[in-house]
Every structure is written in structure tokens, then in C-alpha cells.
Amino acid sequence: xxxxxxxxxxARGLANKIVGKTIARVDVAWKPIAVAPxxxxxARALEGERVVRSWRRGKYVVLxxxxxxxxxxxLRMTGRLIVRAAGDGPYPYAHVVLHFTDGTHLxxxxxxxxxxxxxxxxxxxxxxxxxxxxxxxxxxxQAFNGIVSGRTTPVKALLLDQRRIAGIGNIYACEALWVAxxxxxxxxGALTKPSLRRLHRAIVDVLLEACKMxxxxxxxxxxxxxxxxxxxxxxxxxxxLGRPCARCGKSIVRTVLGGxxxxxxxxxxx
DNA sequence: CCGCCGCCCTGCTTGC
DNA sequence: TGCAAGCAGGGCGGCG
Numbered sequence: 536x537x538x539x540x541x542x543x544x545x546a547r548g549l550a551n552k553i554v555g556k557t558i559a560r561v562d563v564a565w566k567p568i569a570v571a572p573x574x575x576x577x578a579r580a581l582e583g584e585r586v587v588r589s590w591r592r593g594k595y596v597v598l599x600x601x602x603x604x605x606x607x608x609x610l611r612m613t614g615r616l617i618v619r620a621a622g623d624g625p626y627p628y629a630h631v632v633l634h635f636t637d638g639t640h641l642x643x644x645x646x647x648x649x650x651x652x653x654x655x656x657x658x659x660x661x662x663x664x665x666x667x668x669x670x671x672x673x674x675x676x677q678a679f680n681g682i683v684s685g686r687t688t689p690v691k692a693l694l695l696d697q698r699r700i701a702g703i704g705n706i707y708a709c710e711a712l713w714v715a716x717x718x719x720x721x722x723x724g725a726l727t728k729p730s731l732r733r734l735h736r737a738i739v740d741v742l743l744e745a746c747k748m749x750x751x752x753x754x755x756x757x758x759x760x761x762x763x764x765x766x767x768x769x770x771x772x773x774x775x776l777g778r779p780c781a782r783c784g785k786s787i788v789r790t791v792l793g794g795x796x797x798x799x800x801x802x803x804x805x
Numbered sequence: 806c807c808g809c810c811g812c813c814c815t816g817c818t819t820g821c
Numbered sequence: 822t823g824c825a826a827g828c829a830g831g832g833c834g835g836c837g
Binding site: 567612613645646647648649686687688692793794 | 807808809810811813814815816
Binding site: 808809810811812813814815816817818819820821 | 823824825826828829830831832833834835836
């Protein structure tokens with residue numbers, strides 16, 4: 536599932552491939568994907584727009600348009616944004632297709648149909664509910680302490696809360712907690728100062744390393760070129776039920792926390 | 806404000 | 822063997 540590193544990789548890929556292109560026509564095959572503006576107005580509003588920048592905020596891919604508007608895409612579980620050449624055949628689950636004037640097109644594809652695309656007007660506060668960027672300068676150990684302090688929720692649930700920190704999903708929450716040697720079900724506010732230090736560090740390190748490797752292709756994530764990432768090959772706990780912990784040798788377990796599968800090591804995460 | 810639950814979807818796994 | 826039921830999961834709205 537696309538989390539911060541995967542979305543970052545996609546946004547960078549799109550920066551290379553579609554910035555400067557003009558949208559000629561938009562097809563919306565599955566209406567609920569386009570949440571704003573609704574119906575045919577979504578497609579109409581995009582026609583004639585030029586893409587001037589591609590970037591990421593949390594798990595959202597943001598395409599800045601020449602008019603000052605923004606196309607914001609949430610990929611959710613299995614969503615893909617794929618750039619296709621003029622002669623390419625149909626792509627599976629192509630719910631929204633942006634046709635550019637040069638014949639290439641950008642396909643939003645998703646098996647589950649959970650993804651969303653929103654056209655945001657200039658100045659419209661679309662990301663007010665999103666938390667701090669974990670790879671941004673303001674995400675200091677002190678800032679992290681402030682986010683965590685007083686919270687009774689399990690630390691993993693807090694890492695997944697996009698209103699607190701934006702971009703961490705199930706894979707990197709599990710991985711960061713393993714690196715920091717912290718049990719996922721620990722109440723966040725009860726963590727010691729040294730634990731919080733390690734966790735802050737682990738979050739940044741894991742996300743940076745995953746970005747470097749082009750993300751994790753555990754299910755069906757691929758980048759804007761349709762290529763797989765590399766971080767799935769170096770995961771320590773995620774999806775590794777029964778495999779030995781690389782640090783202490785005990786078997787990795789899977790529990791359910793907040794309704795989400797959670798992989799961790801009972802031997803060295805405390 | 807905070808935390809919890811159910812829903813949206815569909816491919817895959819499980820069980821009879 | 823075949824088919825139905827169950828499960829997974831990010832974000833969001835509803836509820837207490």
C-alpha cells in the first residue's frame with residue numbers, strides 16, 4: 536500500500552514525466568473516485584489545465600496546475616498513478632484517465648475503488664487536517680514529544696494517525712517500532728524519553744531509506760513507470776510472521792491492533 | 806477533544 | 822470439486 540516513500544517516489548516520477556503537459560480530456564469511469572467537483576464538472580474543470588508541479592503531502596500526490604488549482608489524489612490501498620504512452624493499450628482498473636495533448640495519458644488505477652481525487656481551488660485549505668511531515672525540518676525530537684505526550688492510545692495507532700503525523704502507514708509503523716525496539720501496544724504517552732528519541736530517529740531513518748530504495752512493493756505497489764520498489768527486500772518485521780528476528784532470533788509474531796495487522800518481535804521490542 | 810467502530814470494495818483464503 | 826463466507830485495509834463519518 537502506498538505510504539510516504541511510495542507516494543514520494545510516484546510524485547517524483549510524475550515530476551519527470553508529466554510536468555509541462557496540458558490536459559486535453561478526462562475520462563471518469565468510476566464516478567465516486569472524483570469527489571470534488573462532482574460528476575462531469577470534475578472532468579470539464581481539468582480540461583485545458585497544464586501541470587506545473589508534482590509533489591507529495593502525507594500520502595497524497597499533489598499536482599499543481601497552471602491556474603493555481605490542485606489535483607490531489609489519495610491512492611489508499613492498491614491505487615496507482617501510471618503514465619502511459621500514446622499507443623499503449625487499456626490498463627486494468629483504469630477508473631480515471633487524464634489524456635494529455637501529446638497523446639500520453641495518466642491513469643488512476645485501483646482494484647479496490649477506495650482512492651479519491653479532488654480538485655482544489657486556489658487558497659482552499661485542503662490539508663488542514665494533516666499532521667506534521669516526518670521528513671520535514673519542523674519534525675524535531677521535541678515536536679515528536681509534544682505529539683506523543685499525554686496520549687493513552689497505543690503508540691502504533693498514534694503513528695498511523697494522519698492528523699498527528701502525515702504519511703506513515705502500516706508497513707513503516709511496524710518497521711520503525713522494530714528499529715526503536717518498542718512494543719506496538721505501548722501507550723504512547725508512557726514512553727520514556729530515550730524510547731521517544733529512538734523512535735523519532737527510527738521513523739526518519741526508515742522513511743529516508745525506503746525513499747532511497749523506491750518504496751516497498753509488498754502487494755502491488757509500482758511507481759509512475761510501473762516499476763517495483765526495493766524496500767520489501769529489507770523489511771525486518773512487516774509480513775514476516777514466523778521468521779526469525781534479525782536482532783534476537785525469536786519468531787516474528789502477528790497481532791491485531793486497532794483493527795490492523797501488526798508484526799513485531801516479542802523478544803526485543805519492549 | 807478523544808477514541809472506537811463500521812463502511813467502502815474486491816481478490817484471495819478458508820471451510821464445509 | 823465447488824461455492825459461499827470471511828478477511829484485509831486507509832480514511833472518513835458517526836457515535837458515545
